[in-house]
Amino acid sequence: MTETLPPPEARATRRAGVWQGILLLAGSCMPVLGSVLITPVLPQLSEHFADVAGSDILVPMIVAIPALIIAIFAPFAGQVVDRVGRKTLLIIAMFAYAIVGTAPAWLEALPAILFSRVLVGVCEAAIMTVCTTLIVDYFHEPARRNKYLGLQTVTTTLAATVFIALGGALGVGGWHTPFWVYAISIVIAIPMIISLWEPKGDPSDKHAAVGAKVKVPWRSIWVKLLVTLFGGFTFYVLIIETSYLVVGTGVPANDTATIGIVAAAASLATAIGGFVFARVSKLAPGRLLPIAFGLQALGMILIWVFPGFVGIIVGAILAGFGSGLLLPSMLTWVVASTRFEERGRVTGWWNTAFYLGQFLTPILIGVLAAAVGGLPIAVGIVGVTAAVMAVLVGVGIRRTPAEV
Structure with a gap:
């Protein structure tokens, strides 16, 4: 090292x-x-x-x-x-x-x-x-x-x-x-x-060092990759499930205009979250993670508590904004501090964690919704888990300030 x-x-x-x-x-x-x-x-x-x-x-x-x-x-x-x-x-x-x-x-x-x-x-x-x-x-x-x-x-x-x-x-x-x-x-x-x-x-x-064998720095990134895996999951929950949540409020499945408006609003909120990250880059990315997970949690829990059309719109926008802040924060947190000679491999493993979370999202949500008896409840439980992750990441970063 x-x-x-x-x-x-x-x-x-x-x-x-x-x-x-x-x-x-x-x-x-x-x-x-x-x-x-x-x-x-x-x-x-x-x-x-x-x-x-x-x-x-x-x-x-x-x-x-x-x-x-x-x-x-x-x-x-x-x-x-x-x-x-x-x-x-x-x-x-x-x-x-x-x-x-x-x-x-x-x-x-x-x-x-x-x-x-x-x-x-x-x-x-x-x-x-x-x-x-x-x-x-x-x-x-x-x-x-x-x-x-x-x-x-x-x-x-x-x-x-x-x-x-x-x-x-x-x-x-x-x-x-x-x-x-x-x-x-x-x-x-x-x-x-x-x-x-x-x-x-x-x-x-x-x-x-010149001539040194450079290995993947597992000791410093494995926890961050686990957080990224979870973040990939929460990032895609509402991207995949928003249309089903809207239909669940009584909107006809063939009313693609209404469904599209809600999905577009959440997507725009995600883009705004990414733009905000670019504007607040003076803050350590690791310190933005608890905020991002917290916003995701707030939006998803809101959908659980208020599963009507308005609640889903507001919840999806809040969670979407949190997702837009989350993605670049996670990536910078994991990759930016790496050495030049190991950066490609660390970025590759980050992509593995994030896209595996994406792939698992419909499977996990399907199982969870079947177990708890409804999609809004399942989304709310994911929100509670995101809130727990926000606390864990916040506490972990406070204990290791050099890692932010």
Whole structure:
């Protein structure tokens, strides 16, 4: 764990600007594209593959599989990032993403489509790991780094709304059509080739001693990764369940306008939370975590206590704002203090924890709702758990101030 000054070639580094930030934020939207673009055409897919055995489970997996694959493969992407380099992996993954992402546009067999989605998840694991690592590498000053990590949440949240609308519009032409949007990664990759560079570290970075074997710093990150796993779960609870909560108040399931307004309000609150994080970057990210979990808890408990339409709107907005504050706070808390030589692997493991939490969300909420007799009660129990996490994290940070 000995630290030393960066090597001589790292003493003078290129300074990233707004253009590099835009490219990395655009790349960060690719996993969002993978998870939401085709949700509007799922009913068409279900109808098309109705005769395929197990299609009622396999068709939804077209959306769910990439998140699971990110959770599995992100650590391997982190290994490549630290040992081979950042830029090369990113460019290869962006071009490969266009190929495997558009494959269902001309595929007809469900197993082949599912396999292409597995490959999409592998590409997304690489893209998300590299983009996040490069944001920390390029914008090493705390204020600029936190600004772009906050904007990462804002951008991806707003992009999710745009991609859902785009998928719905293109779906009018048939379920194959939205898959062509994945080719946009090529449009982003070309300027990446020109404008991004392989970082060598910065004088302000922590570095390992020359020749030292650098391992994943499990001792300092394992608790943080567990918090991230839980945070990934709470982050996605209302993203997935808000529409069902609204329908539970008596709103017809085909009243997509009303359901969409509530979901959009919560999504906008998440984006605002990310923007606020970027504006309050002078605060230690770890100290924002109890506030973020507390806001999530307040919103979810409000839905439990007041399960009517107004209660769900207010609760979803409060929890959404907390989620927007939570995501960049967790990421900065875990990644920002790492050494340059281990940053890719730590970022990979962070992605694993977060996306595993995302993948487990519908499973855990389904089991919990069945056990307690209703979705609002289940959401409220998650809120109580988030409140407990807020207290635990707050107490833990007070005892280890150097870790914030």
